[in-house]
Amino acid sequence: MGENGTYYRSFVTLLIVVSLAFGWLLLPYYSAIFWGAVLAVSFSPLHRRITERFPRYPNLSALATLLICLVIVIFPLLVLISALLREGALIYQRLESGELSLGLYYERIVDALPDSVHQLLQELGLGDMFSLQEKLSAGALEGSKFIAGQAVNIGQNTAGVLISLGIMLYLLFFLLRDGAHLARTVKLLMPLDDEHKLMLIQKFITVVRATIKGNIVVAATQGALGGFIFWVLGIEGALLWGVIMAFLSLLPAVGAAIIWFPVAVYFLVTGAYVDATILIAFGVFVIGLVDNILRPLLVGKDTKMPDYVVLVSTLGGLATFGLNGFVIGPLLAALFMSVWSLFPAAIKTHHGR
Structure with missing residues (x-):
């Protein structure tokens, strides 16, 4: 038993070292x-x-x-x-x-x-x-x-x-x-029960697809619409502002309105009432409704995390991984919540043995 235990620990150590070295290589x-x-x-x-x-x-x-x-x-x-x-x-x-x-x-x-x-x-x-x-x-x-x-x-x-x-x-x-x-x-x-393995794999696939198909597609649509209305109104750098609105649309409680609303205010205070009305109406009834219409179609209800978790994990992912963090942050948050949801069952399984 002692020799088997030593062999097992040595092999696991070697496995970890080789895996870390390979990860460093990539x-x-x-x-x-x-x-x-x-x-x-x-x-x-x-x-x-x-x-x-x-x-x-x-x-x-x-x-x-x-x-x-x-x-x-x-x-x-x-x-x-x-x-x-x-x-x-x-x-x-x-x-x-x-x-x-x-x-x-x-x-x-x-x-x-x-x-x-x-x-x-x-x-x-x-x-x-x-x-x-x-x-x-x-x-x-x-x-x-x-x-x-x-x-x-x-x-x-x-x-x-x-x-x-x-x-x-x-x-x-x-x-x-x-x-x-x-x-x-x-x-x-994976050193888990079959049921837990299936749950984690499905969660990984679901979150990746939801982030790409849902969040990014919705953000790209809102950014494209925002850039379009800026171009129609003759605002300088419509493409650049559209891309910025797309990125901001990925963040709950922020959204594209942080860009188009100040522009609408500028139109109002400078007397461009027609442009202000058009921009506000388009922002509220077109850009704003995209999230409510497209997201439920592209992302299932079961995949949605609380907005505060999405916001914090996305910002943390951006700070840690750069642009890749838009996907990595929510993915790690979803896996974190899934693993902790499995923890009670894992404890019961351990004590049952």
Whole structure:
């Protein structure tokens, strides 16, 4: 028993060390690997249908699904990123040259306010218009500088971007083709009861699909609608603002209104009542209702977590993992809640033995 125990501990130690070393080896391309797995989970139902029609051609089925993924997701995303970076760089040039100034817009809003509001601002210590103008202009300049810097970085690191994209597509092909076998292997290796294994795997798949199919699709729709109405109203940088609204739409209790509502207020105080009415009506009855209509259709009721959990986990994921945190954060939160929900049953099973 002693020798068996020593052998077991040694083997587990070796297993952990080798696994950590392998994870460290893959760390530079973890984003490509992660998104390859996410897309494989998201497109597995489509791949299953194609495989049912062509059961003798697994490679062809995986390739067909991969091409559909390229057309639906990857190519449009690359075009959007390219246009976004180009527009961000252009806005940065206009801000730096002084042609565009947020401080000027703030000055127009303040000038249009009644004297009672001016007095209230003075009492609250917000009457230093010049200081606020400088802060707004500096903040806008820093934000646009970041986007312009990202454009330069991507241009300088084109080889790295292409390698990551190639790894993601290569991995996606094999995950689609061999995904069922890999899932059975993972399920077999998990040190849990079959019922608990099935629950955790289903929860993982459900949350990934819900995040991609639900949250991201809803956010993209709200961002596209927001960018569209900004373009119709002739607002500068409609594409950039649309993308910002899409990201904010991923956060509960924040949403796209944090962008379009101040613009509507600016229209109101500067006398552009028609534009303000159009923007408010479109924001409330079109952009605002997208979440209530699309999300229940795309995300089942059983997959929804409390809004405060989604908000905290998304912000934490962004802070820890960057843009990947939009998916990783809610996923870890869902798995955390699932594992703790299994804890009482695991205790009973342990004591029963």
